[in-house]
Amino acid sequence: MNTPRAITIDGPAGSGKSTLGASLAAALGFVYFDTGVMYRALTLAVLDADIDPSDGTAVAACAERIDIGVQPPTVADGRQYTITLDGRDVTWDIREQRVERAVSTAAGHPAVRVILRAQQRAIGMRGNVVMVGRDIGSIVLPEAPLKIYLDVSIAERTRRRSAELVGRGDSVDEHALYDSIANRDARDAHVMQPAPDAVHINGDTQSPADTLAYVLSLVPAGMRSHP
Numbered sequence: 001m002n003t004p005r006a007i008t009i010d011g012p013a014g015s016g017k018s019t020l021g022a023s024l025a026a027a028l029g030f031v032y033f034d035t036g037v038m039y040r041a042l043t044l045a046v047l048d049a050d051i052d053p054s055d056g057t058a059v060a061a062c063a064e065r066i067d068i069g070v071q072p073p074t075v076a077d078g079r080q081y082t083i084t085l086d087g088r089d090v091t092w093d094i095r096e097q098r099v100e101r102a103v104s105t106a107a108g109h110p111a112v113r114v115i116l117r118a119q120q121r122a123i124g125m126r127g128n129v130v131m132v133g134r135d136i137g138s139i140v141l142p143e144a145p146l147k148i149y150l151d152v153s154i155a156e157r158t159r160r161r162s163a164e165l166v167g168r169g170d171s172v173d174e175h176a177l178y179d180s181i182a183n184r185d186a187r188d189a190h191v192m193q194p195a196p197d198a199v200h201i202n203g204d205t206q207s208p209a210d211t212l213a214y215v216l217s218l219v220p221a222g223m224r225s226h227p
């Protein structure tokens, strides 16, 4: 089997997998690819076309029709990448609350996952990539030489998110925040599929910097230098 120079990171929302993935990719000179943006872009297309996100056949047909692009940032406004939907810049639109509410439903249909996973796999097999999601090590790129599963407890994710909001001057109801993170995990439970051979990291007990250093120490020597 062809072995891609790819690292997979799976984990729940808010676990820090995007931060880890982006900094790991930067350290290795790899592309950072967050597969969640594809499900979000599809959900935006579904909502804009007045399709019911729970109608699997219609959502899958929409997934076949649309063209989702993921490129390096085209605007210096704090974005990690630019996402396009049929050529339109939707980088910030995919973070809207209406997308947030519907994405787990739209992403859960097996026919939809077949279509998006094939696109993700094609990108992953090109190599030199850190790919982040929920099922990347198990289904999308099972041949990847290094697979990480990053978990952080709901209590710790609540603490971090709360500190972030307070830092921005927002008021925080920690109980409501805890519940919203727990609800999000519950909604995503059906798409979460860690690889059996993934290295599990508990982000509660390690800082993001320590986690990055640890993951870098696991990268096989052959993946460190470009061909």
Ligand code: DC
Residues within 6 Å of the ligand: 013, 035, 036, 037, 039, 040, 103, 104, 107, 108, 132, 133, 134, 135, 136, 188, 191
């Ligand atoms: O990582 P995120 O919060 O941006 O993901 C958005 C949604 O997409 C979330 O509901 C889970 C889903 N998702 C998925 O089903 N499979 C992936 N590989 C990545 C994300």
